[in-house]
Amino acid sequence: MTTPTPEPTATLTPSTTYTPSPEPTATSTPTITPSPEPSLTPTDTLTPTITPTASATPVATAVFTNDQWTTVTVDPALTDGISSSWFAFINANERAATENLLTPIPSSETETIYLADPSTGDRVRIIDLPYSTGDRVYWSPDGMKMLYFMEPSIASNGMQVGGLYLLDLQVGISLRVLNIESLSPRGIPEHRPVWSPDSSRFAIALPTEYDVDIYVIAEDGSSFLNVTSNGSFDLWPAWSPDGRDLAFVSDRATCPSWIPGDDGSCATIDATAPMSGRLYTVDVETGDTRQVSEVVVDGPPTWITNSQVAFSTGVVDVFASESHIYLADVTSGTVRQISSDDQDINLAPAWASGGTEVLYYEASDPGQVVLRDRQGNRLASLDDYTFPRYGFAAAWSPDGRYVAIGGHNGQCPYGLIVAGEDNLQIVYGPAQTPRVCDPSYSPDGRWLAFAGITYVAGVDDGRLDVYIGQPNGYSAQNQTGSLRGEIRLLGWVGPQQ
Numbered sequence: 001m002t003t004p005t006p007e008p009t010a011t012l013t014p015s016t017t018y019t020p021s022p023e024p025t026a027t028s029t030p031t032i033t034p035s036p037e038p039s040l041t042p043t044d045t046l047t048p049t050i051t052p053t054a055s056a057t058p059v060a061t062a063v064f065t066n067d068q069w070t071t072v073t074v075d076p077a078l079t080d081g082i083s084s085s086w087f088a089f090i091n092a093n094e095r096a097a098t099e100n101l102l103t104p105i106p107s108s109e110t111e112t113i114y115l116a117d118p119s120t121g122d123r124v125r126i127i128d129l130p131y132s133t134g135d136r137v138y139w140s141p142d143g144m145k146m147l148y149f150m151e152p153s154i155a156s157n158g159m160q161v162g163g164l165y166l167l168d169l170q171v172g173i174s175l176r177v178l179n180i181e182s183l184s185p186r187g188i189p190e191h192r193p194v195w196s197p198d199s200s201r202f203a204i205a206l207p208t209e210y211d212v213d214i215y216v217i218a219e220d221g222s223s224f225l226n227v228t229s230n231g232s233f234d235l236w237p238a239w240s241p242d243g244r245d246l247a248f249v250s251d252r253a254t255c256p257s258w259i260p261g262d263d264g265s266c267a268t269i270d271a272t273a274p275m276s277g278r279l280y281t282v283d284v285e286t287g288d289t290r291q292v293s294e295v296v297v298d299g300p301p302t303w304i305t306n307s308q309v310a311f312s313t314g315v316v317d318v319f320a321s322e323s324h325i326y327l328a329d330v331t332s333g334t335v336r337q338i339s340s341d342d343q344d345i346n347l348a349p350a351w352a353s354g355g356t357e358v359l360y361y362e363a364s365d366p367g368q369v370v371l372r373d374r375q376g377n378r379l380a381s382l383d384d385y386t387f388p389r390y391g392f393a394a395a396w397s398p399d400g401r402y403v404a405i406g407g408h409n410g411q412c413p414y415g416l417i418v419a420g421e422d423n424l425q426i427v428y429g430p431a432q433t434p435r436v437c438d439p440s441y442s443p444d445g446r447w448l449a450f451a452g453i454t455y456v457a458g459v460d461d462g463r464l465d466v467y468i469g470q471p472n473g474y475s476a477q478n479q480t481g482s483l484r485g486e487i488r489l490l491g492w493v494g495p496q497q
Contacts, residue, residue, distance in 0.1 A: 052187040052273035058209035064217065064224040068161065068176040074169050075124045078115070081170075082143040085442035086115045087449050087479070088490035089466050092131055095484040113137060113146070115493070116479050118447045118468040123479070127167060127174070135488050136183060138192060140199035141443075143493030144169050145219055147193050147202065149183055164193065164204075166219065177217065178206075185212040186273045188235060190300055190315075196243045203227075203237040203246055210267060211258045214248055216284055227282050228289070231257030231265075233274050236300035238309075245330075246284060247301040247309045251277040253291065279311055281330050292328050293335045304355035307331045310338075312349065325349045325360060327374060338376045346370075350394035350403065357421075359403050361392035369394075369405065371424055380423040385414060385430075397441045397448070397471050398496075402427065404439035404448055404473065410464075412437040412453050418473035428473030435462070438489055441471065443496045448473060451489050 092111035109131040115124045129137075129148060136149035145168050152162030164178040183191050185207040193204040201218045214228045214237045228234040232252035239246060251274040255266040276298035282289045292309065299315030307330055314323025322343040328335045338358060339346040345363035352358070355374050362370045362381075369382040369392075382405075391411035396403050403424075405417040415431035416439070430436075434452030441448055452467040464487050469476030480487045 052189075052275060059207055061208045062178055062180055062206045062215075064221050065163065065176050065179045066221050067179075068159075068165070070174045072127055072167060072169075072172050072174050074126075074172045077122075077124055078144070078169050079172075082115075082494040084117070084119060085444045085447060085492050085494040086117050086143060087442070087447075087466065087468060087492055088113065088115055088137070088139050088143075089480065090114070090135065090137065090486075090488040090490060091480065091483045092486040092488065111488075112485075113148075113490075115143070116466065116468070118442070118449075118479070121477070121479070126169070135490065136192070137490055138195065138202075139490065139493045140195045140202075140219075141197060141493065141496075142199040145195075145199060147177075147195075152181055168219070177221065178204075180206070185235075186233075188212070188233075188273055188275060190236065194237055194239055196239050197241060198243055203239065205235055205237060205248075210260070212273075214246065214282075216246075227284055227287060231259045231262060233258070233277065234280075235277065238301050238303055240281075240303050240306050242306050244283060244285070244306075245281045247279065247281050247292075247303060247330075249277040249297045249299075249301065249311075250280050252280075253278045253294075279309065279328060281309070290330075292330050292333065293326070295326055295335060302351070304351050308355050310349060310351060310355075310358070312346070314345065320345070323347065325358065327355065327358075336374075336376060338372055338374070339370075340378075345389060347389065348392045348394065348408065350396060352396045352400045352403070352421075353398055354400075356400070359394045359396075359405075359424075361387055363387075363389055369424070382417075382419070382424055385417065387411070387413065393438050395440045395448075398443065398445040402441075402448075402471055402473075404441070404450065406436035406439045406450055408437055410437065410453075412451070416450060416452075416473050416476070418448075434465075434467070437464075440489075440491060442492045443494060445471065447471070448476070449489070449492070450476075451487075452476070452478065 090111050110128050111131050112128050113126040132151045138147040148165050150162050155161050163176050163180050166177045167174040185205050191205050193202045195202045201216055203216050205212050205214050212233045213226050214234050216225045216227050232250050232255055234248050234250045237246045237248045256264045258267050260267045276296050279292040279297050297311045299312055301309050301311040304310050309328045312325050314320035323345050324337055325339040325346050326335055326337055347361045349358050349360040357373055359371050362368050367386045371380045372378050388411050390409055391407050393408040394405045401421055403419050412435035416429045416436040418428035420427050434454045437451040439450040447468050448471050449468045451464055453462045453464045455462045465481055466479040467476040468479055
């Protein structure tokens with residue numbers, strides 16, 4: 001079946017220079033929670049099907065495309081900017097009211113992106129996209145721009161579409177910025193474009209001739225800069241809160257080049273692309289690059305403050321028998337292991353503002369939710385809640401008063417759990433209905449959102465909806481119950497606290 005592709009309402013001349021109006025500035029990028037799938041069947045492990053590959057044969061290097069312009073009608077409520085925190089979500093395969101809602105056959109293969117204002121309960125429809133886009137939608141922190149990835153395909157008008165697109169809500173224009181086949185460079189997973197805190201540019205890992213480099217791209221296309229130009233694989237960029245530096249993972253310490261003929265080149269006919277490396281930072285303006293740690297990292301790093309970066313080991317390898325959590329000080333170069341020395345799987349760390357504490361799930365026997373300080377001292381634990389591997393998520397309120405706990409990847413065994421900062425004292429829950437996944441606090445600290453799943457007697461899979469309530473978990477209201485389609489969470493956008 002051919003995937004339907006949104007038709008442009010108006011086509012602009014590709015040679016036109018795209019210059020959006022000045023944008024409001026936000027101060028930090030909210031963590032975007034991965035969207036859960038509606039299926040609730042528990043699985044202990046996720047088996048990837050992607051096989052990362054390197055190649056001694058050069059491939060074309062990506063360039064800024066700046067084509068496939070279309071106009072998009074923008075709700076007047078958004079054209080002047082967002083003054084408070086709004087929540088973004090997807091409604092996929094909306095059904096007509098006359099259809100049998102029990103049929104497994106969808107009425108369409110389209111998903112609609114929405115923004116919801118928790119202050120009023122209003123929903124604003126943004127754009128319709130092919131269902132195959134999934135949750136590959138990436139909002140800028142200020143909520144006025146959105147990147148989205150469409151699978152390569154042929155539209156009904158014969159146009160070849162697909163790649164990374166940019167929607168600017170202030171000017172009502174969508175255009176393709178990168179004609180790429182995947183967001184996973186050379187098949188390496190867990191990659192996505194990441195917006196700078198001021199929403200003026202984004203960073204993305206792209207395959208170059210023989211390796212992978214990190215590019216910083218201005219949202220208007222005025223700058224397209226390779227900031228890690230190197231013969232090695234540079235992966236998983238992450239912005240510092242002040243927008244000056246990018247943290248990334250590179251194999252350059254063990255493989256100085258993948259270019260055939262270079263001294264020490266790792267290029268061979270059957271070479272496998274690296275899935276790990278050491279932690280580095282690069283000053284985006286000067287290009288100064290420094291290695292932060294000797295610990296082997298195999299997943300995206302996370303900035304905690306402008307001088308602290310957290311990372312984990314044993315993240316990408318689903319067969320890893322142990323994983324650990326680390327905190328690095330990029331100024332002093334010191335690295336501290338936060339999790340215990342036991343051979344446990346330590347998953348989904350959630351750091352409090354300022355990096356004072358971290359909450360994570362220790363998949364030992366039995367499993368437990370653990371709270372530690374930045375020195376690695378164990379402060380408290382919750383032993384009554386067992387989560388599957390890759391099925392745990394937690395989020396701190398911006399003021400550090402509360403931490404909300406739930407499931408992940410559609411595996412939501414409990415109702416909402418909200419603990420206080422004082423040794424994980426439970427202040428809310430867990431209620432039995434709805435079951436909760438992927439809690440997240442608004443950047444202004446006023447709201448707590450989560451995926452709520454209601455189990456129905458005799459039905460294996462319940463309905464997933466977006467709920468938004470008070471920071472302590474009380475008074476949560478269903479924001480999507482009137483929609484007749486699959487709901488997927490994207491995350492918060494708008495001004496910071």
